[in-house]
Amino acid sequence: MAPSTLPETPTLGKVHSGIPESLLHKATSAKAAVYDGKTVSDKIPLKRGLPIPQGISEKAFLSAIDELRTAIGAENVELNDKEVNNGWYMEHPNTHDMMPLFDVEEFIASAVVYPGSVQEVQIIVRWANKHLIPIFPISIGRNLGYGGSAPRVRGSVTIDLGRRMNKILDINAEDYTCLVEPGVTFYALYEELQKRGLGDKMWIDTPDLGGGSVLGNTLDRGVGYTPYGDHWAVHSGLEVVLPKGEVVRTGMGGLEGSNTWQCFPYGFGPYSDGIFSQSNYGIVTKMGMALMPNPGGFESFMYTFQNESDLAPLMEIIRPLRIANILENVAQLRHGLQTLSIQGFPRAKYFKGKGQMPESIYREELKKTKTGDHAWVYYGMSYGPANIRKFKLDIVDAEFHKIPGCRKIDSKTLPAGEYFWSRDRIASGTPDLEELRWVNWMPNGGHIAFSPVSPIRGIDAERLFALAKQRHAEAGIDLMPAFCVGLREMHIIVEIVFDAQDADMKQKAEKCLRDMIDDAARLGYGEYRTHLALMDQVAGTYNWNDGALMKFNNTLKDALDPRGILAPGRCGIWPARYRQRGWELKGGEKRVEGDGVGPQPGGNKI
Template sequence: MSFETEATTPVPILPEAHSGIPSYLLAKATKTKQTVFDGRTKPVRDRQRLPVVPQGICREDFLKALDDLRQQIGGEYVSVNDRPLVDGWYMEHPNTHDMMTILDEEEFVASAVVYPGSTEDVQSIVRWANKWLVPIFPISMGRNLGYGGAAPRVRGSVTIDLGRRMNAILDINPEDYTCLVEPGVSFYGLYEELGKRGLQEHMWVDTPDLGGGSIIGNTVDRGVGYTPYGDHWACHSGLEVVLPTGEIIRTGMGALPGSNTWQAFPYGFGPYSDGIFSQSNFGIVTKMGMTLMPNPGGHESFMYTFQNEEDLAPLMEIIRPLRISQILENVAQLRHVTQAIAARGLPRTSFYSSSSSSPSVPITPEEIHAAAAKTPVGDHTWAYYGMSYGPPHIRSYKLAIIDAEFHKIPGCKKIDPSTLPEDEYFFSRDNIAAGVPDFHELRWCNWRPNGGHIAFSPVSPIRGADATKLFQLGKEIHERYKIDFFPAFCVGLREMHLIVEIVFDRDDADEKKRALACLRDMVDEAAKQGYGEYRTHLVLMDQVAGTYGFNDGALGKFNEKLKDALDPNSILAPGRCGIWGQRYRGRGWEMTGDRKKSEGDGVGPRVV
């Protein structure tokens, strides 16, 4: 595909494509696509490629294996990755590699892609992988951008794209506010289906910043949204899973034949096994129950700005008791002004002076604040986006408490939404916190040409001292590597995630090198201070898993025991979340420190 063709293809829409955009967001998505390609200089390397053959199988046998797979699944549902790697963009992303790769684009790359149409097809693929000893890597929709996208950890794995053909909403129950979905159902798709059934005013779907991702994929990776139902893993109820040897299990009440409470009660009887299928490589989730949020009877967004970096600590001390008591009700965001400016979607060159024109010279605070002063929100350092739920008299009671508490910070300003233009970021947060998927996030990727991003995501208590430590840690390491600093705190009920997005030019080797080194240093330094990542990019999974080293790495060893018992031939997503099966362990596959190559030194023989 040429650059021109890639840039001008129509944005896919629902229901024509399971991965499409709702019609109400089409204009916004089309405009966003245009700005993405306006800033793209990275060429499409228009050359034919041989499919990458995974270690442990010769090319001749691999081609025979693919013929065998075609016989089982259908030739039209097996695609060999022998064409130029096209990066696409959010709505038209690749399922063969990471469109925002921090390494060489040929590192985390699939050999082929298979498209199952049923759980039984998934079983067949898993059994095929055990027969031929080919690593497989399942994705739901592949939109886990910033953490590796659709790329497999082991080079040459066959990607199982579950979403393209397994995208049914199997049930929506308006009485108990639940649903049952397959991997190809996006937050956009579920929201649209609620509308078709006349249920959007009755129940809400909690959505992350962008609604194009898979509900199953986001949930099993323990992603978050922004209503009181923002902890997606906590809101799931029951899984159907294909194990690495081909058996099917259902967890929770789904294990009871004819169960009428699969989506209503998550635990069932006996050990609660769902957790081992989140952030792991122990099984392939093909169905999942999920709870939906009742319409609270009204909602009202609010935004406050705070003037000084030093306001962070006292602000967190105010936020914590309000959040725990649920006066502050939703998973809200506290964003730094630098990211707020970048979220306007303009390139960095729109704001810096000639003295900082080099990408290796960070933009100055003076330049950022000068840009902020020209916006409708006005100059600030921190912006808090929240929402209150319930009837007017309930909201007014809670909002009065919030207003009084926030105004204890000198210079605090409450923003009047009526003064803001309709494309202001505030209104995207307003939609998302009301269960309406939007398409505003990632505009900050336009900060750099060919903008990619990779995320630092530590978790901490909601305390001023912890927020300050993490902020200073990130700021100092960013200064060391001369990278612009984009921090935002997502405040949960008793913890908060600091999400730092490092934006880099995907066609600039030096920028990618500095971005990865910065991220590695932040992970190690945060761990030394007691802060662990809650999710991470493929390239850092071994490093992050190693930080959870209590009792000589007992947790990692436990995970390895589970892996070997459930996946004796190590065929399912080897290396995902730092978990390697016995055929890979001890052969140099782990990526830590300065290691740039994702491959190790061979694979062990068949185990069973």
């Protein structure tokens, strides 16, 4: 579809979730490519009507919605009773997942509400307690590959925090910290630093795509690619609305008049921040974050390796260099097929057959790219003045060349549009939009990720790659793994790209993922993050001592959220009203809902 026939993508000047003007040309091109691969309309009428949550009648639900409209303004409450509109990354839905693994009406909201203040969040929470209506908070809703904006319980009321709570509350140029609300994206934070003339002094750390919420990504323990890539590790201080409506501030924020809230995360007493990460124990309305000082220079580099069998020896080289900070950033080692897919063309351009694309075909196609033929490509960056960078890069070069066939790609030979330069921008704190391109691999491109964590060891990399390779071969799905190397661990991110309109392909993708999760768990590897539909299974793999961890999580849930209204089922944590009623998904279920909810807990006062 020609870019001129599509509505213009909103920019940051018009909407909090918009694209920076500097990236509008990329967004226009990316959007056209996405719509070229769509075979169905974005707008789909709801077949099942208004998705009322279990445990309440339609009449009582609509009466409760009217009450909420009176409390926070009718314009801030929207029913979802007509259609779903899928859109794309920059104009995404906030009622469901635009890349659904199941039918789009399974994980779907009944309504969306837009609070404009902490006080309005409290009003919504107390309203939900009064009527026993499940609520599901989102910051921006771009958690693509992990469920997007969809609530785990069908018919939940989505709290879209981002639309009206999107302020950058503070940027401290002396302490290199910031304080943000949920609706602040990586794009917005970066642009604000430039606007204030601080862009040359301090950097943000951004994930592959910059349109996500800084707060939301951090709470889900997402990563970026500078030395500050572990976002959770560099946050400091949360403000949280608890499930009964109380507000707390963690760390030094618990001190009235604190002046060190963003400087020191721990405060005094138990460190409680962790229970609000990947959980359903509270709604975070403010978060502090450290910003990275400009290191005084940077230089990206890229190496290719010819054989899949190079993976293990390469990891043995990477580990000591990474721990010693010779390799400084959260770098990526990607498979060659992902290098091809990031070109942005549909798979059918190269191969029209069924099942996996033969290696001989994609290796031949790689020869035509600027990167050349390879099994693995390593993207990294060195920081600091030129002489410091040279010292470190010489060490890296000597070590990497111990792998026969290793080749360093001269960046001077790469045109401006080459993907290498996107990694260069991201690793130097500049958000980009290139990562969307590999989703075009399939028509109606959706994706879902297998994301285990392991030590940085050759044997671990081989085991995880081997199990992924076996399960992908069984499913007939193209394998595109990437190893993201942290300081003493690595995440393997295996993205399965599927046609969101192909039910058979989605079933194969789900089975492949579930098999890999179980395979990895048997070998001692656990997921660090997962899709909404897989959370019960992943939570179940953390089963040491007869599931002691989940028992502890349930104890916290019942104490903090006795009526079970806040994001039930998120990360496998179910309130008492839902437990043992068939809500958990472990694979093979015919429907995503359980058989009702338990009776109202005693007492009416909240």
